[in-house]
Amino acid sequence: MTPLEPGLGRLAGLLLMWGAMLCMALFAVLVWRHGLSLHYLVMLALAVMLGFSVRLPASFKINIALLGLSTLVSVYGAELLLTYSGSAITSLGAHAWLSFPQDGNVRVAAERMKTVQETHRTFDTRSRLEVVLDMRAHGVMAYPDVFPMVLFAPSSGEHIRSVLAGQRGEFLPVAGMGMTTTVFCNESGEYIVYESDEHGFHNPRGIWERRPAEIVALGDSYTHGVCVPSEKGFVAVIRAQHPATVNLGVNSHGPLTSLATLKEYGPTLKPKLVLWFYYEGNDLRDLDGWEKNSPLLMKYVSSPFSQHLFERQPEIDQALRRYLDTAIAQATSPAPVPFEAIVKLHHLRQALQSFYERRPVEQGLPAELLKHLSQRGAPATAGDLQLFERILAEARTTAETWNGRLVFVYLPTWERYRIPELASKDRDRVLGIARRLNLHVVDLHPVFATHPDPMALFPFRRYAHYNEAGHRLVGEEVLKHIESF
Known part of the structure; x- marks a missing residue:
């Protein structure tokens, strides 16, 4: 054990305990506002896991805390990026009549733009x-x-x-x-x-x-x-x-x-x-x-x-x-985007769902x-x-x-x-x-x-x-x- 490990272990334990309490609080707020839902149990399970991790050896607690923090930063960083992104493709993906009304979704619009660009012509991507x-x-x-x-x-x-x-x-x-x-x-x-x-x-x-x-x-x-x-x-x-x-x-x-x-x-x-x-x-x-x-x-x-x-x-x-x-x-x-939507990773889940739905298609469509x-x-x-x-x-x-x-x-x-x-x-x-x-x-x-x-x-x-x-x-x-x- 290194001289710093005990101190880092205590800090990691404190972070894990805070994480467990935060998960419990989020679980309680969501149930209070919307009623019990199965996917809210993820918060409860995570709270139990983090609480149990506090009892592990210092080296384990440090690794779990580092893994949790890096995951948290990466996931919510992606959520914030998607939430406030103003790219042309994102605007195309909005099902709004101020965008491209003739395109049902971002993928169809993007493929149309790609086809035009392949002919060495420009495509006005503005909404x-x-x-x-x-x-x-x-x-x-x-x-x-x-x-x-x-x-x-x-x-x-x-x-x-x-x-x-x-x-x-x-x-x-x-x-x-x-x-x-x-x-x-x-x-x-x-x-x-x-x-x-x-x-x-x-x-x-x-x-x-x-x-x-x-x-x-x-x-x-x-x-x-x-x-x-x-x-x-x-x-x-x-x-x-x-x-x-x-x-x-x-x-x-x-x-x-x-x-x-x-x-x-x-x-x-x-x-x-x-x-x-x-x-x-x-x-x-x-x-x-x-x-x-x-x-x-x-x-x-x-x-x-x-x-x-x-x-x-x-x-x-x-x-x-x-x-x-x-x-x-x-x-x-x-x-303003509701804070709860960010907490629930609303935009990230939508992006992942869209990616998942891009399955192979017949006739190249x-x-x-x-x-x-x-x-x-x-x-x-x-x-x-x-x-x-x-x-x-x-x-x-x-x-x-x-x-x-x-x-x-x-x-x-x-x-x-x-x-x-x-x-x-x-x-x-x-x-x-x-x-x-x-x-x-x-x-x-x-x-x-x-x-x-x-x-x-x-x-x-x-x-x-x-x-x-x-x-x-x-x-x-x-x-x-x-x-x-």
């Missing part, structure tokens, strides 16, 4: 929020695009409500702010930024003066124009031949939101043709996942209900600006993506299909009130050509509904399938929205049908 703040720093008052889905307050019940309220109670804008620099999206390495029209849609300003309109387009992000330049989207391709074409498509719109948009703005525009762009990837998922849970949206199905949004644009602009300014302020000044596509392609319930038919019938009836005609355009997904077994199982039933309602159907799947290389219609051949070639193909095919009317 949408960072782009907005950078533009503002250069004197441009930009805002991220905002869409109806994010305006609903979280709810554990059957019904959801918009977070916005006006003098008439709850209200839900179906588009963004008017006349606003809008930071949209990024799938190919560069952000798309556009100037919204007078009513918050993705159109050239002044287009609302062309009334009555010739064509109105309804749909989700594909119709909105994700993620190609404004003049390259398929609605823009149609507009090049038919100037009085108004795009009412908005990111995240599902069938109910599209119907609401038609009822709010259609009577003002009175278009000859209403192009209903149905995206097989998530339209029925949107209907089931959130739209039908909104009593406000459900009013559009079987009644002449209207929020009179066309006349309320100043109110919409004010409400959305207030909402976005609050969201941006909260995102740039996040609330991330397991997370395959799981997402499998869930998305599952058959819809009979009730959802019936509701979808009611929505389409109501849209047809609405268009007929001004002698307009509803045309149903079926948009296929990436997986239909890359992993056909995961594509939507509802294709035949959806097309059957449209034909049963005597709608003119434009089915883009045969056009994509006979293309020499369907995967070339998607950015870098990866899971994403259509690229410029894909948008051009859709626009040109729809034009062929329009000219035949």
Whole structure:
């Protein structure tokens, strides 16, 4: 035994006793706050082990104390690093609409970026929020695009409500702010930024003066124009031949939101043709996942209900600006991380779980993506299909009130050509509904399938929205049908 060993042994014993008392205290606090849980017993077991270690010889106590301290520093150092890290990949991993809404998780986003970089191109890794703040720093008052889905307050019940309220109670804008620099999206390495029209849609300003309109387009992000330049989207391709074409498509719109948009703005525009762009990837998922849970949206199905949004644009602009300014302020000044989350190693456990889930995958695709596509392609319930038919019938009836005609355009997904077994199982039933309602159907799947290389219609051949070639193909095919009317 060295001369220092007795003193170090006593110090190690003291540290071990403090450790045991700390573990006991944490166990008691956690049980008091949350009730007894099996994984809290780890604290109790550790307290017993540390208390028992005090009785061991000095050399053992010193080694155990050193091992415990080094482990504690390493583990909580990693936790703090993960908690306060501001890296681009971490921001991508946050499931937030201020980040990359088209990427379900960090791994899919990272692989997209890697693919772009392998082509010797740069990829703008900033989040949408960072782009907005950078533009503002250069004197441009930009805002991220905002869409109806994010305006609903979280709810554990059957019904959801918009977070916005006006003098008439709850209200839900179906588009963004008017006349606003809008930071949209990024799938190919560069952000798309556009100037919204007078009513918050993705159109050239002044287009609302062309009334009555010739064509109105309804749909989700594909119709909105994700993620190609404004003049390259398929609605823009149609507009090049038919100037009085108004795009009412908005990111995240599902069938109910599209119907609401038609009822709010259609009577003002009175278009000859209403192009209903149905995206097989998530339209029925949107209907089931959130739209039908909104009593406000459900009013559009079987009644002449209207929020009179066309006349309320100043109110919409004010409400959305207030909402976005609050969201941006909260995102740039996040609330302090709860101390308990750090104690429980919340971020480290999440990182380890993500690493563990990176198991080998088939066909060279991330397991997370395959799981997402499998869930998305599952058959819809009979009730959802019936509701979808009611929505389409109501849209047809609405268009007929001004002698307009509803045309149903079926948009296929990436997986239909890359992993056909995961594509939507509802294709035949959806097309059957449209034909049963005597709608003119434009089915883009045969056009994509006979293309020499369907995967070339998607950015870098990866899971994403259509690229410029894909948008051009859709626009040109729809034009062929329009000219035949």
